[in-house]
Amino acid sequence: MPYDPLVARPTPLTSADELVLPAGSTLDPAMVFAVATRTNVAQATLGTQLLGVGAQHATIRVPWRADLGAGGATARWADFVVPMLVDHACSLAVLMVLDDAARWAGSLDLRVDYRRSLDASPFLVAHAVCDERVGAVMRVRAMVSADPDDDDPMAVGLCTIAVVAGPTGESRP
Amino acid sequence: MTQPEALLLERLAVVLATSPAVPYLGLRGEIVDARVxxxxxxxxxxxxxxxxxxxxxxVLxxxxxxxALAMLQAHGSGDPVKALSFTSAFVRPAQVVDTYAAVDVVRIGRRIAHVRVGAWQGDVDNFVATGQGTFSLR
Structure with a gap:
């Protein structure tokens, strides 16, 4: 899965002013930043941070907190954090492809495969890539790891998201 | 409430008491529509x-x-259970009201278990989300 260090920073964006949108994007950076980190109450509560976006992808992370952990002495991320992070990263990736927030219709399904132990780490990162469009749905792949450069993810996800037809009636962007 | 239901609810409460998801999501076990x-x-x-x-x-x-994981543990011996894969289908928008999940344990083998989940809000016949998962029994 492609990971572009130019658009996914090692440190989180702290304001929309720092957000670099891909060439040709007509999205409002303030809206993208708000959707990623603030206006989605569940994600704001989770403490989700935006690392970057591209023409087809989005990278977010959540910092470690005790209430997101499990396992007592052998601390690890609680499983429930993974689908929450994957669903949001996939939605953001679709937003970038659509280039129009009004065309995002909703998640249809989400699959998460757990590949290895969710060992405790300073951050849990989700990197989602939307690279398949079939009619009125988009399929998004996501990797979850402690570090966005890690090519051995703790979990992988697959999300199907419904989209609304574009202004000319086409269902594909 | 039948005796098996009471026992299952009691075991579920014990499992949920140790689940890290419970304080975060606010989950609880109860009897609704005659089901645990x-x-x-x-x-x-x-x-x-x-x-x-x-x-x-x-969140859904x-x-x-x-x-699914909690109910599987409540049905089993209490040994740790680990999710291998889980698929959720979002059938319709879920309103911000109580949502109930009933779990069907399809099969518990020696090492692997298969589980189905259906979640509803006002009407038990109208799911807002469904799920199915494969779990490792360690």
């Missing part, structure tokens, strides 16, 4: 789309998976 269920309370912190006032898909997926 796991309940996701309608809390503001679960809202995803503020314009539609619906529960975030990631986390809820279904946690309910």
């Amino acid at each position: 269920v796991v309940t996701l309370p309608g809390l503001e912190q679960h809202v995803g789309d503020v314009s539609q006032r619906s529960v975030h898909g990631g 997926a986390a809820f279904l998976e946690t309910a």
Whole structure:
């Protein structure tokens, strides 16, 4: 899965002013930043941070907190954090492809495969890539790891998201 | 409540008491529509789309998976259970009200278990989300 260090920073964006949108994007950076980190109450509560976006992808992370952990002495991320992070990263990736927030219709399904132990780490990162469009749905792949450069993810996800037809009636962007 | 239901509810309460998802999501076990269920309370912190006032898909997926895992442990010997894969289908928008998940344990083998989950709000015949998962029994 492609990971572009130019658009996914090692440190989180702290304001929309720092957000670099891909060439040709007509999205409002303030809206993208708000959707990623603030206006989605569940994600704001989770403490989700935006690392970057591209023409087809989005990278977010959540910092470690005790209430997101499990396992007592052998601390690890609680499983429930993974689908929450994957669903949001996939939605953001679709937003970038659509280039129009009004065309995002909703998640249809989400699959998460757990590949290895969710060992405790300073951050849990989700990197989602939307690279398949079939009619009125988009399929998004996501990797979850402690570090966005890690090519051995703790979990992988697959999300199907419904989209609304574009202004000319086409269902594909 | 039948004796097996009471026993299952008691075991579920023990399992949920140690689940890290419970304090975060606010889950509880109870009897609803004559079934032992796991309940996701309608809390503001679960809202995803503020314009539609619906529960975030990631919260629903986390809820279904946690309910499946907890009920599997309540049915079993109490040994640790680990999710291998879990798929959630979002059937219709979920309002910010209590959501109930009933879990069907399809099969418990020696090492692997298969589970199905259905979640509803007002009407038990109209699911807002469904899920199915494969779990490792260690």
